[in-house]
Amino acid sequence: MVQSNIHGNQWADDELDLIVADYLSMLRDELSGTPFIKLHRAKALMALTGRSHRSIEFKHMNISAVLRELSFPTIKGYRPMPNIQSAIFDAIERALPQHAWLETVGLGSAIGVGERPALFEEATPSLAKAKSPQEGMKRLIRKFDPVKRDAANRTLGLAGEEMAFENEKKRLTDAGRKDLAKQVFWTAQEEGDGAGYDILSFEPNGRERLLEVKTTNGSQRTPFFLSRNEESLSREKPESFQIFRIYDFARKPSAFRIDPPLSEHVRLETDTFRASFN
Numbered sequence: 001m002v003q004s005n006i007h008g009n010q011w012a013d014d015e016l017d018l019i020v021a022d023y024l025s026m027l028r029d030e031l032s033g034t035p036f037i038k039l040h041r042a043k044a045l046m047a048l049t050g051r052s053h054r055s056i057e058f059k060h061m062n063i064s065a066v067l068r069e070l071s072f073p074t075i076k077g078y079r080p081m082p083n084i085q086s087a088i089f090d091a092i093e094r095a096l097p098q099h100a101w102l103e104t105v106g107l108g109s110a111i112g113v114g115e116r117p118a119l120f121e122e123a124t125p126s127l128a129k130a131k132s133p134q135e136g137m138k139r140l141i142r143k144f145d146p147v148k149r150d151a152a153n154r155t156l157g158l159a160g161e162e163m164a165f166e167n168e169k170k171r172l173t174d175a176g177r178k179d180l181a182k183q184v185f186w187t188a189q190e191e192g193d194g195a196g197y198d199i200l201s202f203e204p205n206g207r208e209r210l211l212e213v214k215t216t217n218g219s220q221r222t223p224f225f226l227s228r229n230e231e232s233l234s235r236e237k238p239e240s241f242q243i244f245r246i247y248d249f250a251r252k253p254s255a256f257r258i259d260p261p262l263s264e265h266v267r268l269e270t271d272t273f274r275a276s277f278n
Contacts, residue, residue, distance in 0.1 A: 011059065015049050016091035019056065023063045024099050027075050031105060031250065038077070059088070066092050069137055071146030071218025073250050074100050089136030096144060103149070105217055105250040118255045119167045119246070125220055126263055151225045152214045160215025160246045161188060161198050163253060168201040175204040196233035197241065208240050211264070215246040220254070222247060231268070234260040 011019075022041055029036045039076040042056050043102075051099065061081035064074040066088065096102070133141070150156060165186045172181040188198040197210035214224040224245070234241045236262035246255045255273065258265045 011051075011085060011087065013087060015016075015051070015089065016059075016085075016088055017024075017043060017094065018048060019059050020063060020088070020091045020095045023060055023075065023078075024095060024102075027073060028099075028101065030075055031073060062088055063092065066137065066140065068219050069133065069146075070140060070144050071150065071216050071222045073105055073217055073248075084134065084137075086134065086136045089134070089140055093140060093143065103153070104155075106152070119163055120252070121167075122256050124255060124256045124258055125138060127265055128221070145217065146218050147223045150214075150222070156215055156249065157213075158189075160249060161186065161213045163215075163246060163249075164211060164213045164244050164255070165189075165199055167255070168199060168209075172204065177202070177204050180204070180206065194229070196227075196229045199244075209236060209242055210240045211242050211244045213244045213246065215249055217250045218247060220247050222254075225271070226262075226268070227228055231262070234262050240262070 022045060026036060026038070026041060028034075042053055043057050045051065045243050046053060051059075057078075060075070060078045062084045065080035065082055065084060066080045068080045165184065168184045169181040172184065173176070183200075183202065185200040186198070187195050187200055196212070198213045199211040201209040201211055203209060212226075212230050212233075214226075216222045216224065226243075230243075234243075235269060241260055243258040243262070244255060245258060246253055248254055262268060
């Protein structure tokens with residue numbers, strides 16, 4: 001390990017491995033409620049690498065930027081910062097397989113996050129200009145695809161649906177419609193997938209709402225899968241269908257609703273092909 005002050009030079013692989021490991025250790029402590037002092041951790045890295053405090057803080061923010069794109073939680077206070085040294089992608093790729101606990105964050109796993117806070121609903125985000133990530137980021141997304149991870153994580157999906165189900169009942173109760181709150185129906189749980197939506201709910205005026213719940217531990221703009229059945233239903237019943245997007249589930253669950261036409265809010269891309277012999 002380099003011991004001299006090398007501020008301004010590119011970080012070496014062993015330095016990057018150290019800071020990524022330290023970041024993930026702090027993240028686990030933060031999520032489990034274990035106290036730690038960031039400055040003390042930074043000073044330890046400064047002693048090992050000869051880097052300045054500012055350089056270490058900036059690298060922590062780079063790591064936040066990468067983890068955010070991969071739909072993993074990030075440490076509070078380390079705002080995601082782009083302009084990432086390409087070698088950091090390799091360091092994160094080396095580290096993630098050793099931290100399988102990240103896949104169970106917020107699901108009552110061993111690291112435990114305690115009682116979840118109330119769900120906060122906000123406005124639908126605007127459709128941003130498309131941008132191409134760095135090549136290293138593209139490689140990480142292919143290997144640790146956040147969309148496929150969310151879709152395959154049935155426990156996360158069920159937890160999100162349950163949260164949305166309870167949220168709908170509370171919303172209607174608070175609006176003075178306990179009668180409608182009692183009629184909210186968790187379709188996916190009671191009847192299985194296939195309806196094209198997860199929850200039958202209502203507006204306070206009695207109008208039906210068909211909610212398709214999409215849940216992620218990632219950020220507000222983490223992509224998600226939409227089935228052909230769900231997309232078709234959004235066109236067949238645009239007055240009723242809604243996507244109920246829950247994000248940052250592990251830490252502070254927030255949500256927004258996406259109304260049809262979906263193409264006004266998200267970019268719809270074909271992800272798979274159906275192969276047939278007829």
